[in-house]
Amino acid sequence: MLHTALCSMLGIRYPIMQAGMGWVARSDLVAAVSNAGGLGVLGTNQLTPDEVRAEIRRVKQLTSQPFGIDILMAQVAPSADERVQRYTNTVQAFIDMSLEERVPVIVSGLGDPAPIVPEAHRRGLLVMSVVGTVRAAQKVVASGVDAVIAQGHEAGGHTGKITTMVLVPRVVDSVRVPVIAAGGIADGRGVAAALMLGAVGAWIGTRFVATKEAYSHPAYKERIVAISEEGTVVTRAFTGKTARVIRNRFTDEWAQREGEILPYPLQQEAVGREVFVAARVHGNTDIGHMAAGQGAGLITEVKSAAEVVEELAREAEEALRRAARGYLAEPHVPAR
Numbered sequence: 001m002l003h004t005a006l007c008s009m010l011g012i013r014y015p016i017m018q019a020g021m022g023w024v025a026r027s028d029l030v031a032a033v034s035n036a037g038g039l040g041v042l043g044t045n046q047l048t049p050d051e052v053r054a055e056i057r058r059v060k061q062l063t064s065q066p067f068g069i070d071i072l073m074a075q076v077a078p079s080a081d082e083r084v085q086r087y088t089n090t091v092q093a094f095i096d097m098s099l100e101e102r103v104p105v106i107v108s109g110l111g112d113p114a115p116i117v118p119e120a121h122r123r124g125l126l127v128m129s130v131v132g133t134v135r136a137a138q139k140v141v142a143s144g145v146d147a148v149i150a151q152g153h154e155a156g157g158h159t160g161k162i163t164t165m166v167l168v169p170r171v172v173d174s175v176r177v178p179v180i181a182a183g184g185i186a187d188g189r190g191v192a193a194a195l196m197l198g199a200v201g202a203w204i205g206t207r208f209v210a211t212k213e214a215y216s217h218p219a220y221k222e223r224i225v226a227i228s229e230e231g232t233v234v235t236r237a238f239t240g241k242t243a244r245v246i247r248n249r250f251t252d253e254w255a256q257r258e259g260e261i262l263p264y265p266l267q268q269e270a271v272g273r274e275v276f277v278a279a280r281v282h283g284n285t286d287i288g289h290m291a292a293g294q295g296a297g298l299i300t301e302v303k304s305a306a307e308v309v310e311e312l313a314r315e316a317e318e319a320l321r322r323a324a325r326g327y328l329a330e331p332h333v334p335a336r
């Protein structure tokens with residue numbers, strides 16, 4: 001019942017993509033999701049090219065199913081600054097190895113992937129792009145992407161201002177490629193709603209952070225379980241671009257220092273990898289970067305990735321069946 005055009009396009013069982021998440025979505029999570037019938041997507045941000053190459057190869061060992069890779073391809077003005085050059089070189093290395101290793105799906109998490117589309121297609125690979133506005137969707141479609149991921153304001157990580165409920169149908173109406181919905185989807189009702197909005201599937205981040213296989217300290221996963229939908233803030237403090245994270249001492253301190261925040265990627269380079277990994281590796285939730293979306297309010301337990309995929313699919317099917325039977329017209333329909 002849940003089979004959509006996305007399943008046919010990617011050769012997967014359920015229209016569920018686990019979002020690329022820097023540091024968090026590493027080979028164990030990616031392979032677990034792909035083995036469970038979704039599409040696992042490797043995050044690259046904050047990893048070195050050697051680490052990413054090793055992760056790609058490990059995914060291939062752990063699953064024979066398709067998987068993807070997410071690369072932040074934000075257009076950065078050429079600069080003599082050594083940190084900007086290092087960042088640009090690293091991104092190019094991620095792109096080159098994704099093509100060489102023939103990763104089946106390449107996703108640009110930020111920016112227009114125009115320069116890589118012809119070569120990716122020549123190698124039989126799909127290219128998708130995460131967007132937060134109709135304008136950005138039209139731009140990447142003109143560049144030849146195979147699908148767009150419309151990500152609303154509720155999302156964890158870098159995020160725009162338009163909410164998922166409005167953005168997804170607007171993008172669906174504005175482009176002629178399949179659209180995948182993202183932002184705030186953390187249970188099967190959200191997956192069903194995404195399909196109702198005209199999307200062919202869902203791109204889900206925060207729900208997969210709170211899984212056993214996510215590459216993160218248990219303290220970060222437990223924070224996601226503990227907070228409500230009010231527990232996140234949007235800040236430029238970590239990277240220089242607006243991103244939704246769990247509110248903590250670091251975000252509160254930078255809220256007073258807005259004027260000092262550098263543009264992307266300089267702020268990210270200035271903050272440094274130690275802050276990025278503080279919560280994820282050392283469990284320091286006071287200062288660490290803990291990307292998470294408002295959907296955290298819907299997450300009550302750390303589970304295995306396979307359980308999450310199965311539950312999302314089962315709940316979505318139930319929600320769609322209820323709708324098909326007209327049950328939604330009745331008051332007090334139990335949600336779950």
Ligand SMILES: Cc1cc2nc3c(=O)[nH]c(=O)nc-3n(C[C@H](O)[C@H](O)[C@H](O)COP(=O)(O)O)c2cc1C
Nearest residue numbers: 019021022045109155156157183184205206291293
């Ligand atoms: C922990 C975490 C890390 C993320 N890192 C990245 C990243 O490196 N690149 C990227 O394109 N998006 C990143 N995102 C955004 C996700 O890819 C995705 O678009 C978002 O999580 C979807 O919204 P949701 O969290 O409400 O499911 C991250 C999100 C989270 C929660």
